[in-house]
Amino acid sequence: MLLAVEGVTLQYRAKDHLVTATYRVSFNVLRSDRFVILGPSGCGKSTLLKAVGGYLRPVEGCILLDGVPVTAPGPDRVFVFQEFDQLLPWKTVTDNIAFALTATGKLPRRAAEERALHFIDKVKLAEFRNSYPHVLSGGMKQRVALARALAMEPQILLMDEPFAALDALTRNQMQEELLQLWEETKITVLFVTHSIPEALRIGNRILLLSAHPGQVKAEISSQSADAARIEAMLFDREIQGGSAPRV
Amino acid sequence: MSDRPDVFFSPSTTTFDIVEKPLNSWARLANQTALRKTFLLVLLAGIWEAYARWLNNPLLFPTFTDTVAAFVSSIASGELPRAAAYTIQMLLKGYAAGLALAALLTAFASATRIGADLLETLTAMFNPLPSIALLPLALVWFGLGSGSIIFVLIHAVLWAVALNAHAGFRAVSPTLRMVGQNYGLSRTAYITRILIPGAFPSILTGLKVGWAFAWRTLIAAELVFGVSSGSGGLGWYIFERKNELLIPSVFAGLLTVILFGLLVDNLIFRTVENRTVRRWGMQT
Known part of the structure; x- marks a missing residue:
């Protein structure tokens, strides 16, 4: 077991009241899992991912990575965000990746550049290695962010709806590429999404959260799941020809 | 609803002929910003010369050629360079102190x-309070003496730079901040490698505004000061020449002030801008 989330309740301060984002959420992620957290907007799934990233502390429960409590952000849990501005605009594609490696002290400059180029090749951006992020399309930026995250070889890759802002064609392609890269690296992925098809495609294990505050509804394997059943569970709807099965 | 066949x-996968049409040489000349601006400058100088000749009153409004002649002779005699050097030296001291x-x-x-x-x-x-x-x-x-001048210079620089830099830091996107934290950078590295470059467009604006305020x-x-003491910068040079009714030299002094302003803005700040924020696409 790589990541253990045990009874985690998360709260954050809004303008003048406390918002409970998740309530006593527990799940375990095994090594090389593609673990998807799926839920409607407002179920606290992004907040949960940020907590795993170490950006905020649970008010109850604990998060253990390899048995060690998570207390602060660190390069063993690399984030890929939804926003396109996650690349440093003042660095070229290569430098963005190389800087991540040198800043975290993983590699000296020369070796960092070599590894950066290797991963740029993997996400098929070799032509753009010396470009600045602002000339890249949204999909390319997300590819660079993915290459950067993979190059850092984290214990776990945290992806916060990374393809949500892309057009449908690019999103399909990116999902395909992510799966290919996973085949090559077998990296552990924790992936947040609100799209049921994306969850089924990306994940091998899916955690369903309810909204306001997020509580675990089910944890299922994606082989045994189908979209209609998940939708029924998420929204407490009866599906035609029977009641929503309990998992 | 007639039946239209699918087509x-x-x-074509072969290479295309030239799709772009090259601009003619006149259009290409007109595209050169420097050329257009030079043309405007020449035109303004021509108007100045014509008006001054028509007015024919060198005490009120000397001609462009007289001004240039006074400018050249003041440079040759070393008066103007000395005054300019004194002013620049003062300015750099005050600017540096203000920035710190x-x-x-x-x-x-x-x-x-x-x-x-x-x-x-x-x-x-203090920002609305004119330094002077x-x-x-x-x-x-x-x-x-220089103490008083540096004091007002600091006042001119400090607020503009601090205000812009602070606004810039606050505008660094939360995503970039989280990326920086994700790398586990030390506090100093986080500030110098993430926050300062992230806020650089605003910082640069602050530096430019501060420079302009300080210069004026x-x-x-x-x-x-010219009235009260003998320390000789460009302002003093202008004031002294006015007292001697050497109006072309007064104009030459003003010209020097303008030239320095243009020089710093176009050479130094423009270059920094082109190499940083424009290149990074943080400013268009």
Whole structure:
């Protein structure tokens, strides 16, 4: 077991009241899992991912990575965000990746550049290695962010709806590429999404959260799941020809 | 709703002929910004010359050629370069001191909430106050000499730079901040490698505005100083030539002030801008 989330309740301060984002959420992620957290907007799934990233502390429960409590952000849990501005605009594609490696002290400059180029090749951006992020399309930026995250070889890759802002064609392609890269690296992925098809495609294990505050509804394997059943569970709807099965 | 057949094409994969049409040489010349601006300058100088000749009153409005002649002879005699050097030296001292104080104030404001409150209050109070209005007080406090000038220069630079830098730091996107934290950078590395480059467009604006304020304040302060003491910068040069009714030299002094302004803006700040924020696509 790589990541253990045990009874985690998360709260954050809004303008003048406390918002409970998740309530006593527990799940375990095994090594090389593609673990998807799926839920409607407002179920606290992004907040949960940020907590795993170490950006905020649970008010109850604990998060253990390899048995060690998570207390602060660190390069063993690399984030890929939804926003396109996650690349440093003042660095070229290569430098963005190389800087991540040198800043975290993983590699000296020369070796960092070599590894950066290797991963740029993997996400098929070799032509753009010396470009600045602002000339890249949204999909390319997300590819660079993915290459950067993979190059850092984290214990776990945290992806916060990374393809949500892309057009449908690019999103399909990116999902395909992510799966290919996973085949090559077998990296552990924790992936947040609100799209049921994306969850089924990306994940091998899916955690369903309810909204306001997020509580675990089910944890299922994606082989045994189908979209209609998940939708029924998420929204407490009866599906035609029977009641929503309990998992 | 007639039945239209489906049609299919195969796009050509061979290389295309030239699709772009080259601009003709006239259009290409007109596209050169420097050329267009030079043309305007020449035109303005021509109008100046024509008007001055028509007015025919060298005491009120000397011709362009007289001004250039006075400019060249003042440079040859070493008077103008000496005055300019004195002014620049003063300006650099005041600018540097202002920047150092602005850095301290911004650091304090970014680190603590009371610091931010302090910065906002002080800026709201002092930013609208023209530096030159502080000169009489500065003369009482620091006496005649460079102390007073540097004091008003600091006032001119400090608020503009601190205000812009602080706004810039606050505008660094939360995503970039989280990326920086994700790398587990030390506090200093986080500030120098993430926050300062992230806020650089605003910082640069602050530097430019501060420079312009300082330059104007200094020339004005030297004009006042010219009345009371003998320290000789460009302002003093202008004031002295006016007293001697050497109006072409007064114009030559003003021309020098303009030239320095253009030079710093177009050469130094423009170059920095092109190599940083424009190249990074943080400013268009």
